[in-house]
Amino acid sequence: QSVLTQPPSVSATPGQRVTISCSGNNYNIGNNYVSWYQQLPGAAPKLLIYDNDKRPSGIPDRFSASKSGATATLAIAGLQTGDGADYYCGAWDSSLSAVVFGGGTKVTVL
């Protein structure tokens, strides 16, 4: 059971917008930055979003994120077949004194 809670899967057709939630508490998401990672099949995770809503260079602006209270949300606009992957949220947890991750959400492009 992961400290951060994500839906196991979401699916949509190409061109649609999907959102992935990541729920925590005041010890992690509520008072610390959130990062998001994309893991394509057979590959290592890749940083997608950091500091709640910032994109590293090279990440398309189709990917966006936000945070409200103890819940963070990743949005993918204009879904493409290449976006089919697992997505993970992460944050520092000041109660556990550890970096914690969500269980991951599998995005399926129909």
Add this chain to the structure above:
Amino acid sequence: QLQLQESGPGLVKPSETLSLTCTVSGGSITSFTHYWGWIRQTPEKGLEWIGSIYHAGSTYYNPSLRSRVSMSVDTSENQSSLKLRSVTAADTGVYYCARNLIGSDLFDPWGQGTLVTVSS
């Protein structure tokens, strides 16, 4: 471009010590702004942060693994190392090293990962 590469045995016997090395290329491990982290991905727990180490030697470990973990840095070889003692089947998984911005949950980039199986 900074790249990280994990290496080490792919098979470890139960109760023994898992030892892995992360070689950094395209940049220096003596960064003033980054730690060097280890994260594993297991079927049981998904992504799990193991710990991170600064080039000067300071470390911070996941409390859930602290009693079994040690990390070190070899600046002359631009490498960091991970040791996990008394392994069990639950430690089977893919082990990644990644650059870790100081004081954050930000890991970028990641190595490709190495599969470690604990089995007799």
